[in-house]
Amino acid sequence: MEMIQIVGLGLIAAILSLVLKEQKPIFAFLIAAFAGIAIFLFLIGKIGTIIDTLEQLAAESGIQTIYLKTILKIIGIAYIAELGAQTVRDAGQEAIASKIELAGKVLIMVLAIPIIGIIIETVVNLLPA
Numbered sequence: 001m002e003m004i005q006i007v008g009l010g011l012i013a014a015i016l017s018l019v020l021k022e023q024k025p026i027f028a029f030l031i032a033a034f035a036g037i038a039i040f041l042f043l044i045g046k047i048g049t050i051i052d053t054l055e056q057l058a059a060e061s062g063i064q065t066i067y068l069k070t071i072l073k074i075i076g077i078a079y080i081a082e083l084g085a086q087t088v089r090d091a092g093q094e095a096i097a098s099k100i101e102l103a104g105k106v107l108i109m110v111l112a113i114p115i116i117g118i119i120i121e122t123v124v125n126l127l128p129a
Helices: 003-023 025-061 065-090 094-126
Strands: none
Touching: 003 025, 025 065, 065 094
């Protein structure tokens, strides 16, 4: 049922955006942006449930929570960068959207460096001396 609501909101926003695009392009963009934000806010509760479940699984398996939190931050950055870039693309600003994506990739690499270091250290320790 929730997916029907999301699709309904998206379709209504798309139709309104198309109708307004000719006379008031700024309003068409605002409708599209608000629809994207509304859908994202609608999903935050679901994302919270997923995070809680993953934290519980990590605790039960003995995985250090720092790794899980880092991976969740990376996933969050990816989703937020994608949402931001697509919203800016809707406004016709491809260059700015590309910069948002680049910033997201750089921030992901910054967060991934400690995990990459641990993986390399583990591999080196497994190799015979």
